[in-house]
Amino acid sequence: MKKAIKEVAGGLKSLAVGMRITLGQFFKPTVTVHYPRETLPIPPRFRGHIELVRDPNTGKPLCFSCKLCERACPSDCITVEGVKPEGSKKKTVSKYILDFTKCSLCGSCVEACRDGAIRFSREYNLAGLSKEDFIMDLFARLQEEAKRDGIIIERPVEGPATPVAAKPATAPAPTASPEGQPAPAPAASVAKPAPAAAPAGRVEAASPAVSADAARGGERALPAEGKPANDGAPKSAASVEPALCAERAQPGAAAEKVEVK
Amino acid sequence: MNFSLSAEPVRLVLFLCGIMAFVGLNAAYLVWVERKGAGRFQRRPGPTEVGYAGLLQPIADAAKLLSKQLLVPKGVDATLFRLAPLMVMAPALMSLAVVPFSETLAARNLNLGLLMIFALGSINVMAVMLGGWSSRNKYAIISAARVVSQNVAYEIPMLLVVTTVIMMTGTMNLHEIVGQQAGAFWNWNLFALKSNPMMPVTFLIFYICMLAETNRAPFDMAEAESELVAGAYTEYSGMGFGVFFMAEYANILLGCSLGTVLFLGGWHSPIGILPGVFWFLAKMYFLVFSVVWVRWTFPRTQFYGLLNLSWKLLIPVSLFTLILTSAMMKLF
Numbered sequence: 163m164k165k166a167i168k169e170v171a172g173g174l175k176s177l178a179v180g181m182r183i184t185l186g187q188f189f190k191p192t193v194t195v196h197y198p199r200e201t202l203p204i205p206p207r208f209r210g211h212i213e214l215v216r217d218p219n220t221g222k223p224l225c226f227s228c229k230l231c232e233r234a235c236p237s238d239c240i241t242v243e244g245v246k247p248e249g250s251k252k253k254t255v256s257k258y259i260l261d262f263t264k265c266s267l268c269g270s271c272v273e274a275c276r277d278g279a280i281r282f283s284r285e286y287n288l289a290g291l292s293k294e295d296f297i298m299d300l301f302a303r304l305q306e307e308a309k310r311d312g313i314i315i316e317r318p319v320e321g322p323a324t325p326v327a328a329k330p331a332t333a334p335a336p337t338a339s340p341e342g343q344p345a346p347a348p349a350a351s352v353a354k355p356a357p358a359a360a361p362a363g364r365v366e367a368a369s370p371a372v373s374a375d376a377a378r379g380g381e382r383a384l385p386a387e388g389k390p391a392n393d394g395a396p397k398s399a400a401s402v403e404p405a406l407c408a409e410r411a412q413p414g415a416a417a418e419k420v421e422v423k
Numbered sequence: 424m425n426f427s428l429s430a431e432p433v434r435l436v437l438f439l440c441g442i443m444a445f446v447g448l449n450a451a452y453l454v455w456v457e458r459k460g461a462g463r464f465q466r467r468p469g470p471t472e473v474g475y476a477g478l479l480q481p482i483a484d485a486a487k488l489l490s491k492q493l494l495v496p497k498g499v500d501a502t503l504f505r506l507a508p509l510m511v512m513a514p515a516l517m518s519l520a521v522v523p524f525s526e527t528l529a530a531r532n533l534n535l536g537l538l539m540i541f542a543l544g545s546i547n548v549m550a551v552m553l554g555g556w557s558s559r560n561k562y563a564i565i566s567a568a569r570v571v572s573q574n575v576a577y578e579i580p581m582l583l584v585v586t587t588v589i590m591m592t593g594t595m596n597l598h599e600i601v602g603q604q605a606g607a608f609w610n611w612n613l614f615a616l617k618s619n620p621m622m623p624v625t626f627l628i629f630y631i632c633m634l635a636e637t638n639r640a641p642f643d644m645a646e647a648e649s650e651l652v653a654g655a656y657t658e659y660s661g662m663g664f665g666v667f668f669m670a671e672y673a674n675i676l677l678g679c680s681l682g683t684v685l686f687l688g689g690w691h692s693p694i695g696i697l698p699g700v701f702w703f704l705a706k707m708y709f710l711v712f713s714v715v716w717v718r719w720t721f722p723r724t725q726f727y728g729l730l731n732l733s734w735k736l737l738i739p740v741s742l743f744t745l746i747l748t749s750a751m752m753k754l755f
Contacts, residue, residue: 170736177721184464184720194467 204284209267212240213283214258214304221313223304224279225255234274239264247318255279255301256318262288262296438530442519449676450669451481453711460715491661499658500557507554508659508666514543514550515673522680523598525690525700537595540681541582544636547674548574551638551645554667555655566654569644569726573635576733577642581632583741584625587748588685591618601689608693613686617755619748626686628741630710633678635729637671640718642729649723679710 195202212231214223227244243257272280290296301317308315455470455477462469470477495501521536523529533539548570555567591612592600604611613626635642646654653659656667683689683706690703724732 180720181716184716187466188460188463188716190466192462192466192468196468196471 204286208282208284208286209269210283210285211260211262211265211267211288211298212271212280212300213285213307214255214300215279215281216304216308221308221311222315223255223301224277225258225275226253226277226279227255228276230274230276231271231280234270236268236270237264237266240271245318254318258300258304260298260300262298263293435530438520442516442530446516446519446673446676447669450672451485453672453675454484454668455481456711457715457718460712461719464716464719485665488662488665493663494658494660496559496658499559503553503557504658505663507550507557508663508670510550510553511547511670512666512673514546515670515677518543518677519680521597522677522684523601523689524703528700529598532596532598535595536597537585537589537600540677541585544677545574545578547636547670548578551655551667554659555645558655558658560657562651562653563655563657566645566647566651566657569647570638570655573638573642573644573726573729576730577632577635577737580628580733580737580741581636583738583745584629584632585685587619587625587741587745588612590745590748590752591615597684597689601684601691604688605691608688611686611688611691611693613688618751619744620751621744621747622686624740625744626682628737628744629682629686630713631732631737633682634714634717635733637674637678637714639671639675639714641721641724643723644726644729647723675711675714676707679707679714682710683707 214225216222217224225242225244227242229242229244232240232242239261241257241259241261242255244253245256246253267282269282272282288296305315305317458480459469459477470480473479473483495504518540520530521533521539523532551570552567555563555570558564588600589595592603594600600612608614613622615622619625634640638645644654646656648654651657653664656664659667680703683703687706687710689706690699692699692702
């Protein structure tokens, strides 16, 4: 009898304690984030899809279409094309297509890039109605980004063909299969052609850029001349990584709720 | 006015409309209160999107439920299946007719009002059972069996504590019961310690039984969604389910009104000034809030735990208070 009374009293007391705790919580502020109106700060090392980096001085893209990222990509989601505008010594990117449907965000491209011309974006609101929504034109994205800063970037066009570019001899046979399409032949992703052949093999044969690329192939200081390009990525990774970390840790990522009204 | 209509039918029709509107609005907005309350207890804001602070949410919900097809599954007892939601809603509406909202605001001042409420209250149990039984669904039948055993178990202590109150007040007229509690809060039946020193315990038993009778958490065995899909309501779609849902809140409203009338002094002010309908509503909504509060505090009990609580604890204690009250009344 005594035990039973004790049990009942203990039970009632625990119920009262529970009620008090929940009432305490009732008057405390909410802890949830109102997602579309509020967002949490994105961690500095967040890996969104890649994006092109603009030169902080000129606002132009840093990428000069070396295609290292294209070759470093294990799933062939990147297509880069570059042109040499008139009066310029360097090439510049004119087309940068990311097929995000195949991207696994491994980051090999970012590691391969020696100039910090691509980085992970902080874009996570990715929803689309069709598969094609995820084949992203990163150059157009950069143009829009620049527009917000008040800079208009024209898509560069090819200058007059240089004498070197006219030489067809350096363009080797693999051009037969145009692999620049969104769905390349599976063989291409397994064993990539040697550096000299790679650029020519991966863009449309009809493009005037092809021959220019092929001609420049030999001049470029590639990390592993003569070896398969896949080896290039891990090698360069070590030297690029610290710079990347510094770059990814962007300022303004305060640890507070960011209101996006 | 020269209308040949006598005042009484007009008054009753007005009360009918009023009570139906009151129950409908409350059923809709208690869902909102429930969801907001659940949110606050869990440190989140609850509905915010439809209207200011989600105030139009019940209307959106109603539109959704109304636009859905009323499915009557193959092989069910169609008549009973359709009748069950009505039978669960109607008693709650009818019972509110005798509830005195204020000194003058009551549809019918019956001498046996309390008896009528409990008589109609038992129909409610039968309706849920019918709904489960006629659904031709295993979950629904299990749920129906649970509802019956649970309600039989809790009807007993409920009636015992109400009998205690009737013995103290000497009437079943709700208006008179409230009338006897006039004055400040120490005149409420809750604090009528002179005739029954265990009156707060009696109120607690009444409250627990009220939760169990309305199938509210932590006694929501009838729609234990984690084990029985939606219990007795599994096969109901659209407004068939909607009426069950509204009836749950109508029954909570009735239970809380009854608690206010029997124990908390009805329309009387706790400090003895300005009695009126707002005091009744304030007390009733406080009880409604506490029902929400309890729901989001305690997890669902096990079924034998629920029956043990009734048979081994509530019934003996309520019997004891009954005997104690009668002894006190005889002695003093």
